[in-house]
Amino acid sequence: MSVRDGVGPTADHDPAVGELRRMLRADQVLTDAVSLDAYAHDDAEWAAFEPPLAVVLAEREQDVSAVVRLAAASGLRVVPRGAGTGLSGGANAMARSIVVSLERMPRIVEVNAAERYVVAEAGVINDTLREVVAGHGLWYPPDPASYRISTIGGNVATNAGGICCVKYGVTRDYVLGLRVVLADGDAVALGRRTAKGVTGYDLTALMVGSEGTLGIVTEVTLQLLPLGGREExxxxxxxxxxxxxxxxxxxxxxxxxxxxxxxxxxxxxxxxxxxxxxxxxxxxxxxxxxxxxxxxxxxxxxxxxxxxxxxxxxxxxxxxxxxxxxxxxxxxxxxxxxxxxxxxxxxxxxxxxxxxxxxxxxxxxxxxxxxxxxxxxxxxxxxxxxxxxxxxxxxxxxxxxxxxxxxxxxxxxxxxxxxLGGTVTGEHGVGLLKLPGAREELGPRVIDLHVAVKRALDPLGTLNPGKAFPA
CATH class of the missing domain: 3.40.462.10 (FAD-linked oxidases, C-terminal domain)
Incomplete structure (x- = not known):
C-alpha cells in the first residue's frame, strides 16, 4: 500500500498532528507523502501496512514519552521503529498511528571497561557500538546480518541473533538493563549493571523480543566480553x-x-x-x-x-x-x-x-x-x-x-x-507475517497469558498492537 495520494496534507489537519507540531520542532514531525511512505513499513516485502498520521523523529527519551502520552489520550497507536531493517512487519504502521523513529538517538552514553558494560541509546548502530567498545579492548558478540545498518534498540525489540550466536548467544544474553517508555508515557529503568541480580520479576528479559508491544526501549545497558583470546x-x-x-x-x-x-x-x-x-x-x-x-x-x-x-x-x-x-x-x-x-x-x-x-x-x-x-x-x-x-x-x-x-x-x-519440533521464528520476530504460525505454536492458553501481560502493561492497546503474538 502506498501513501502517495494526498495522505500527507490530510494528516496535517488532524488535531493530534497539530499537537505534535506544538510539542516538537518542525523538522521532527514528518507528514509529507514521501516520508510517510518511507517510514510506513520495514523490509518485510509482503507484510501489510497502512500510512501513519505522522512520523516523529525522537531525539531524547522525553520526546518519546510526550508522543506516547498524546497517543494514549487521543486514541491513537504508536509504532516504534529503529532502522527499519526488520523482516516480519514488526515496524509496519497501521491506520491512526504515529511512527516514532529512534534513529536520532545514536549516543553511546558510557563504556565501563572495568565492569565490562556499555550504555547506549536505542538508535546506536550495532556495528558502531562494536567498533567503539573494541577501542576499549571489549567485544559485543551479537552480529545479525544487518549489523552494519540495524540499531541496538531494534536488535533488543526482536532479540536479534547472528552468525556468532551458535556459541556466544543472542541479544537477550547480553542485556543487563533498559530504559523503557511505558504505555502511559512514563519512563522506567529496568535491570541492573551488576554481574548478578534477581530482585523482582525479570522484566528486562520480558521486554527483549517483545517487538515494542510492551514498551519502547530508549536506552540499553549491554554486557561485554574481552576482545582478545580468540584465534579464528x-x-x-x-x-x-x-x-x-x-x-x-x-x-x-x-x-x-x-x-x-x-x-x-x-x-x-x-x-x-x-x-x-x-x-x-x-x-x-x-x-x-x-x-x-x-x-x-x-x-x-x-x-x-x-x-x-x-x-x-x-x-x-x-x-x-x-x-x-x-x-x-x-x-x-x-x-x-x-x-x-x-x-x-x-x-x-x-x-x-x-x-x-x-x-x-x-x-x-x-x-x-x-x-x-x-x-x-x-x-x-x-x-x-x-x-x-x-x-x-x-x-x-x-x-x-x-x-x-x-x-x-x-x-x-x-x-x-x-x-519437527521447531519454532516459527528464531530471531526475526513474529511481527505480522508469523501470526498464524505463532497461533498454532503457542496454543489458546499461552496466548491468553500473552494477552493478560499486554493488558496489564498497555490496557489501551497504544503500543504496536497486533504484533508479536496473535490476540
Missing part, C-alpha cells in the same frame, strides 16, 4: 546436495563441537552473491557449509580438523581450511551478502524457522520438496549450527500467481517446522 580458523565444505550439508551440521552437533559460527548457503545464494560482487566463490556446487572455530593454539587446530573430517564423512565434495583473516572474512562475507543479493532477483518472502539441530537434514529436504510442490524458487541460508534456517522464497516482480504459490509454500514450511 575457517573450514569450508562444498556439498553435492543440501541434505548432505545438513548431515554434516547434525554430525558436528552430535560430536559435541560448538563452533563460533556454522553457516549454510545454497547454490542459488552462491551464484547470486558472486554475480553481484565477484568474490570468486566456487561454482558448480550445490551447497556451501561455512564453519569457524576460535579456540587458540593446538586446541583450535584440532577442532578445525575434526570439523573437516565430519564434513568429509558426510560426503563433502571438497573441504578447505583458512586461517588467514582476510580469507576468512571473504568467505563469511558471502553469507552476509546473500539476502541483499537475492533481493536483486525479485521480491523475497523470508522464513525464519528454527528446528532441533538433529532435524536440520530432514527440514532442508522438506523445504526442497515444498519448492517443487509449489513450483517456486527457494534459496536457503542458515545459521545452521543452532538449527535456525532462512528459506527465502523468490517471486518475479509482478507475477501474482507466483506470489500466491510463494505464500502457500511459506505456510507449508512453517507447518513442517512445527511437525
Amino acid at each position: 580458523r575457517a573450514v569450508v565444505g562444498s556439498f553435492a546436495s543440501l541434505r548432505a550439508a545438513g548431515v554434516a551440521v547434525a554430525g558436528i552437533a552430535a560430536a559435541g563441537i560448538v563452533p563460533s559460527a556454522l553457516e549454510l548457503i545454497d547454490r542459488t545464494c552462491v551464484d547470486a552473491v558472486d554475480a553481484w560482487q565477484g568474490l570468486g566463490l566456487p561454482h558448480g556446487v550445490d551447497t556451501m557449509l561455512l564453519a569457524k572455530v576460535d579456540e587458540v593454539g593446538a586446541v583450535g587446530a584440532e577442532l578445525a580438523a575434526s570439523v573437516a573430517r565430519i564434513m568429509a564423512d558426510a560426503g563433502a565434495v571438497s573441504v578447505e581450511s583458512a586461517v588467514d583473516a582476510d580469507e576468512v572474512d571473504r568467505l563469511f562475507l558471502a553469507r552476509r551478502l546473500a539476502y541483499p543479493a537475492l533481493e536483486r532477483l525479485g521480491p523475497v518472502l523470508t522464513e525464519d524457522i528454527c528446528v532441533p539441530r538433529g532435524a536440520v537434514p530432514e527440514m532442508l529436504t522438506r523445504i526442497q520438496a515444498t519448492a517443487r510442490e509449489h513450483d517456486v524458487v527457494i534459496a536457503n541460508i542458515a545459521h545452521a549450527g543452532d538449527g535456525n534456517l532462512h528459506p527465502l522464497i523468490i517471486a518475479p516482480e509482478g507475477d501474482e500467481a507466483a506470489k500466491g504459490r510463494a505464500k502457500l509454500a511459506f505456510d507449508r514450511i512453517v507447518d513442517e517446522c512445527r511437525e
